[in-house]
Amino acid sequence: AQKITQTQPGMFVQEKEAVTLDCTYDTSDQSYGLFWYKQPSSGEMIFLIYQGSYDEQNATEGRYSLNFQKARKSANLVISASQLGDSAMYFCAMREVNTGNQFYFGTGTSLTVIP
Amino acid sequence: DAGITQSPRHKVTETGTPVTLRCHQTENHRYMYWYRQDPGHGLRLIHYSYGVKDTDKGEVSDGYSVSRSKTEDFLLTLESATSSQTSVYFCAISEPKGAYEQFFGPGTRLTVL
Numbered sequence: 427a428q429k430i431t432q433t434q435p436g437m438f439v440q441e442k443e444a445v446t447l448d449c450t451y452d453t454s455d456q457s458y459g460l461f462w463y464k465q466p467s468s469g470e471m472i473f474l475i476y477q478g479s480y481d482e483q484n485a486t487e488g489r490y491s492l493n494f495q496k497a498r499k500s501a502n503l504v505i506s507a508s509q510l511g512d513s514a515m516y517f518c519a520m521r522e523v524n525t526g527n528q529f530y531f532g533t534g535t536s537l538t539v540i541p
Numbered sequence: 542d543a544g545i546t547q548s549p550r551h552k553v554t555e556t557g558t559p560v561t562l563r564c565h566q567t568e569n570h571r572y573m574y575w576y577r578q579d580p581g582h583g584l585r586l587i588h589y590s591y592g593v594k595d596t597d598k599g600e601v602s603d604g605y606s607v608s609r610s611k612t613e614d615f616l617l618t619l620e621s622a623t624s625s626q627t628s629v630y631f632c633a634i635s636e637p638k639g640a641y642e643q644f645f646g647p648g649t650r651l652t653v654l
Contacts, residue, residue, distance in 0.1 A: 430583075432583075459640055459641060461640075461642060461643075463645075469629070469647070469648055470645065470647060470648070471631065471633075471645035473643065473644065476640040476642055517583055517584065519584075519643075521641055526589075526591065527572065527591070527635075527637065527641060528586055528589065528599065529574070529586065529633075529643060531583040531584040531585070532583055533581060533582060533583040534583050
């Protein structure tokens with residue numbers, strides 16, 4: 427079974443609008459971490475935001491917020507006020523403690539911001 | 542930016558030849574990882590290290606070996622490269638505190654002909 431599922435291969439959003447990128451995860455661990463990374467066309471991987479499994483509040487970092495719904499095992503990324511520079515691939519990832527702190531990545535969502 | 546370099550950045554090789562990719566960090570992070578990135582698969586873990594000489598397999602370890610003799614260096618070796626190992630390889634580091642977030646190197650594009 428996939429540990430991380432991203433069901434949106436591609437998304438489009440109008441500049442200045444908000445967009446939600448979906449991520450669901452599968453784990454039997456009680457302790458885990460959820461991450462989002464951005465990969466622009468230049469290829470580097472950029473860490474965006476983190477949510478711990480015991481964190482009760484949703485994580486926020488500037489225009490990024492993580493909508494964490496533990497019972498549904500979802501960790502959606504919300505980007506507010508989209509900018510042209512937000513066009514990139516976005517990867518959801520999970521770190522599991524019981525597998526030696528391995529990280530598992532989803533297949534990614536390609537976001538295009540339209541002017 | 543985390544101090545992570547990968548060498549070489551690009552390599553073209555022939556089937557059956559050995560290949561070694563190097564990851565070097567200046568951050569003194571305990572954990573180091575090797576991933577491959579292929580279209581439609583995201584990033585998949587090959588091997589990782591949780592300390593000097595301490596390594597473990599990831600989900601796609603067949604055909605790869607690793608070594609870590611110093612904190613700062615993590616080597617990935619393809620003993621006999623195959624065309625299915627054509628990919629972009631990323632090294633990452635993390636420290637076991639707080640979020641454990643990973644910081645990535647710039648990647649190595651490997652083509653096996």
